[in-house]
Amino acid sequence: MAKPRSNVQFQHRGSMSNGKARRPSSSMSNISETGSEPDAPADRNGVIAKSEGEPKSQSDYEKKKETFITRTIWTLIMIGIFFGGMFAGHIYMIMIVTAIQIISFKEVIAISNVPSRARSLRFTKTLNWYFLGTTMYFFYGESVIYYFKHIILIDRVLLPFATHHRFISFMLYVIGFVFFVGSLQQGHFKFQFSQFAWTHMALLIIVFQAHFIMNNLFEGMIWFFLPVSLVITNDIWAYICGITFGRTQLIKLSPKKTVEGFVGAWIFTMFFGVILTNILMRYKYFICPVNDLGANLWTGLECTPNPVFIPHTYRLPFIPPTWTHLPQTLTVAPMQFHILVFATFASLIAPFGGFFASGLKRTFKIKDFGDSIPGHGGMTDRMDCQFIMGFFSFVYYQSFIAVNKASVGGVLEMAVQGLNNEEVVEVVRGLVKYLVGQGRLDPKVLEYLQGNMVKRSRI
Numbered sequence: 001m002a003k004p005r006s007n008v009q010f011q012h013r014g015s016m017s018n019g020k021a022r023r024p025s026s027s028m029s030n031i032s033e034t035g036s037e038p039d040a041p042a043d044r045n046g047v048i049a050k051s052e053g054e055p056k057s058q059s060d061y062e063k064k065k066e067t068f069i070t071r072t073i074w075t076l077i078m079i080g081i082f083f084g085g086m087f088a089g090h091i092y093m094i095m096i097v098t099a100i101q102i103i104s105f106k107e108v109i110a111i112s113n114v115p116s117r118a119r120s121l122r123f124t125k126t127l128n129w130y131f132l133g134t135t136m137y138f139f140y141g142e143s144v145i146y147y148f149k150h151i152i153l154i155d156r157v158l159l160p161f162a163t164h165h166r167f168i169s170f171m172l173y174v175i176g177f178v179f180f181v182g183s184l185q186q187g188h189f190k191f192q193f194s195q196f197a198w199t200h201m202a203l204l205i206i207v208f209q210a211h212f213i214m215n216n217l218f219e220g221m222i223w224f225f226l227p228v229s230l231v232i233t234n235d236i237w238a239y240i241c242g243i244t245f246g247r248t249q250l251i252k253l254s255p256k257k258t259v260e261g262f263v264g265a266w267i268f269t270m271f272f273g274v275i276l277t278n279i280l281m282r283y284k285y286f287i288c289p290v291n292d293l294g295a296n297l298w299t300g301l302e303c304t305p306n307p308v309f310i311p312h313t314y315r316l317p318f319i320p321p322t323w324t325h326l327p328q329t330l331t332v333a334p335m336q337f338h339i340l341v342f343a344t345f346a347s348l349i350a351p352f353g354g355f356f357a358s359g360l361k362r363t364f365k366i367k368d369f370g371d372s373i374p375g376h377g378g379m380t381d382r383m384d385c386q387f388i389m390g391f392f393s394f395v396y397y398q399s400f401i402a403v404n405k406a407s408v409g410g411v412l413e414m415a416v417q418g419l420n421n422e423e424v425v426e427v428v429r430g431l432v433k434y435l436v437g438q439g440r441l442d443p444k445v446l447e448y449l450q451g452n453m454v455k456r457s458r459i
Contacts (some may be wrong), residue, residue, distance in 0.1 A: 008075045010192040033226070071375035089296040090217055093224065097217070098136075101210040103379040106134055107370040108202040111360075112195065121192070123183040128199050130176045135203050138169035139211035147218045147290065152410045153416050163417065187354065206387065213390035219397060220306075221287040226277065227393040230346035231385045238265035238351070253358045258352075267348035277335055281309045308335045308401050309391070338401060345392050349391075352387040357384035 085092040109128055145152055145162050152162045161168065184192055216223040242261030250257040280286045285295070288303035295301050313331045321328070357380065360365065370378030413426055432449055435441040 087297040091293045107378045107380045111317035134172045141165045153412045190259045209387040209391045218290045227389045234265045234269040234347045237268040253355045269347045270343040273339040350389040353385040353388040
């Protein structure tokens with residue numbers, strides 16, 4: 001007598017009864033769990049066929065494939081927008097940074113739990129956006145006034161706004177504060193004060209730090225592009241090194257992060273930073289501060305390069321003079337040393353911005369901050385490390401790289417805000433005399449100005 005065929009699906013041997021294999025009871029329970037009918041026909045291997053009307057579930061492979069395609073498409077779109085804006089000019093990058101901080105603020109505000117009975121409160125959402133607008137007005141005004149004094153301070157309409165910018169910003173904030181206090185309702189105090197604190201935390205984390213990213217743009221495209229590139233590159237290398245030889249967990253907030261990936265990404269990021277810096281230093285469009293918002297990659301910018309970009313010869317102290325077979329000096333731009341600091345911060349400190357965001361998401365039991373970018377989650381998920389990196393770049397630049405010298409805007413600011421009209425006239429007369437003495441102006445210009453100044457003062 002031949003042995004019965006084993007049941008492939010359930011890994012059971014059926015017992016023989018009247019020459020037929022008896023279906024085990026466990027098989028029946030499994031069939032019921034899958035939703036198939038007990039009398040559904042089976043193929044020769046014992047696999048129960050699904051009814052024709054039952055929808056087929058998407059396999060894990062198909063889901064991963066669809067996610068990969070979506071992520072790839074949107075990655076290319078983001079890369080195109082980024083490089084397109086960077087080559088088109090600084091004004092377009094300002095627009096992109098503005099959009100990023102608004103979307104990020106919206107996502108961070110949205111994750112706080114709003115009780116259903118509190119959603120009908122007046123001014124709850126309105127005040128959030130009002131404080132965002134007020135904060136952006138203050139920071140944008142500070143940047144514009146600082147970098148474009150020579151334009152703002154000579155315009156009759158803009159001059160009062162520039163002179164009293166901080167007072168205007170303070171009063172705008174006070175108006176929002178008064179409305180907030182006036183909107184407090186009995187029974188909702190805890191929720192309303194929580195929202196007030198949450199809004200200010202979002203402003204501090206996002207808008208405050210984005211302000212310094214904007215200032216990096218005004219100082220020169222390289223101070224914006226380099227930090228952004230270092231963070232992205234470090235993230236890529238951390239992933240590659242982690243899946244290649246990562247073994248030791250780095251931090252519990254991000255279980256997939258490994259010490260080996262963390263250190264490996266640091267090394268590769270420094271190499272990348274040196275190479276990229278060497279390329280960008282050759283183009284004035286990247287190293288020159290913004291003096292024309294209409295400039296782009298094709299029109300370029302003109303300036304006297306910062307000394308940090310000019311090669312300097314250094315004597316190697318650890319090479320004895322008698323060792324003539326080894327080079328005694330090294331000629332390199334100081335920026336190549338600074339980029340090592342930037343790469344180190346991007347590799348060892350900036351990732352903690354991502355860890356902070358991971359802890360925040362775990363607190364609210366969410367996977368992503370939002371779905372602003374298909375396949376990538378929210379905008380905040382992509383910018384969590386960029387904000388702190390941009391802040392560091394500005395502070396480091398102002399501390400160790402910026403050249404402090406008098407500017408036309410600075411002189412105008414001191415003259416307009418610190419002198420009366422008669423003193424300003426004297427300054428103008430003195431400057432004209434100086435230029436005439438240097439042969440830069442025709443003496444007739446001095447005669448014309450002196451005559452008109454006298455007439456004007458008599459009037």
